[in-house]
Amino acid sequence: MLAVNTQSSGLAANRPLGNPFPQDPNAPESPHLDAFLSAAHRRKYPAKSTLIYAGDKSDSIYFILKGSVTVLVEDESGREIIVAYLNKGDFFGEMPLFLDDNDPRTAWVKAKTECEVAELSYAKFREVAHKHTELIYAVSNQMAERLRRTTQKVSDLAFLDVTGRVARTLLDLTKQPDAMTHPDGMQIKITRQEIGRIVGCSREMVGRVLKTLVEQGLVSVKGKTMVVYGTR
Template identity: 55%
Template sequence: MVLGKPQTDPTLEWFLSHCHIHKYPSKSTLIHQGEKAETLYYIVKGSVAVLIKDEEGKEMILSYLNQGDFIGELGLFEEGQERSAWVRAKTACEVAEISYKKFRQLIQVNPDILMRLSAQMARRLQVTSEKVGNLAFLDVTGRIAQTLLNLAKQPDAMT
C-alpha cells in the first residue's frame, strides 16, 4: 500500500461505471413521496435527509444518509411500489442512479454489490429496532440524549 494514495474499491468502481451520476444542490429534492419507484440511488458525495410529510405539509425527518449509502431500495424487491418518503439533499450531493432492471442484471454478474446493499438494509433494520426500543423503554430525556448522541456520530455533525 502506498501512503497518501486513496484506496480503490473495484466492486464499487464497477458498479458506478454502470450508473448515471447526477449532482444535486443543497436542499433540492431527489425523491418525491408517492412517485413510482424505478431507480436505485447511491450517494457518492454529500448527505441527504429522508423525511415524511403530513397532509398539512409538516415534515418529520426519519434519518440522514451519507456517502456510501443506498437510497430507494424498497422498490427493488416489489414491482409497482411507490416511494414511501421524500429525500432531500442536506448538502450538495453527487448521486449515482441506476434502474432496478439494470441493477438486477448487474447482480447476476457480480452479487457482491447486492451483499453490500443487503448489509446496509440489515444495519438500518437494527437502528430501527433500537429506536423502537428507545421509544418503549426510555423517558423523554433519555430519548433526547440518545438522539443527540446519534446525530453527533453523523459525518457532517457539528461538534
C-alpha cells in the same frame, strides 16, 4: 458525559451510545461498486433540494458519492418525522428491488448538504448484480443495518421519554460527518425544530430539554450550535 439510561427515562453516565450511522465499509474501489458506478448516471443536487418525492414511481437505486441526505416521512397534515441521515457510501431507494410489487415511494429524500449521487435503474442494477453478486450483499447489509436502527428508534419512542430521546439524538449527531471536534467534546449544528422532527415532539419541548441538559452541565447551546461534552 452525556449518555442514555435505558433503565429509566432520564440520563445517566453509564451507557454512551455507539455510532448509529456507520459508513458503508465497501470502498468505491471494490469491483462490484466499480461496476455499479460505471453503469450509473451521476447527478449533483444543491443543499435542500428534493431527490425523491413520496408518491413517485419506484424505478431507480441511488448511491451517495458526496454529501448527505435526509430521509423523512410526513402525514396528511404535513407534519414530518426524520427517519435517517444518509452519507457518502450509502445506498437509498433500494427497497422495491426486493419486493414483488412496484408501489410508489413512501418517503422523501432531500439533500442535507450539496451532494452528488449515482443513479441506476432497477433493470440495469439486476444486470450488473447478475455478474457481480457482491453488490446484492452490499445493499442487503445496509438494509439490515437500517432495520436495526429502525428497531432502535421504535424502542426509543416506546421506552424513552422526550429527554432520553433528545439525549440519544444529540449523541447520534456527534457521529455524523459534519460534527466538529471541540476541546470539550463534539460540536454539532442543528435547529430545535429539526431535533423535534427526529424525536417526535415540538420545538418548544426540545428547547426545555436542552435547557435542562445545559443546567446539568452536559451540553452547551448557542443558537443552533451545540457542544456535547465528553464525546469524541
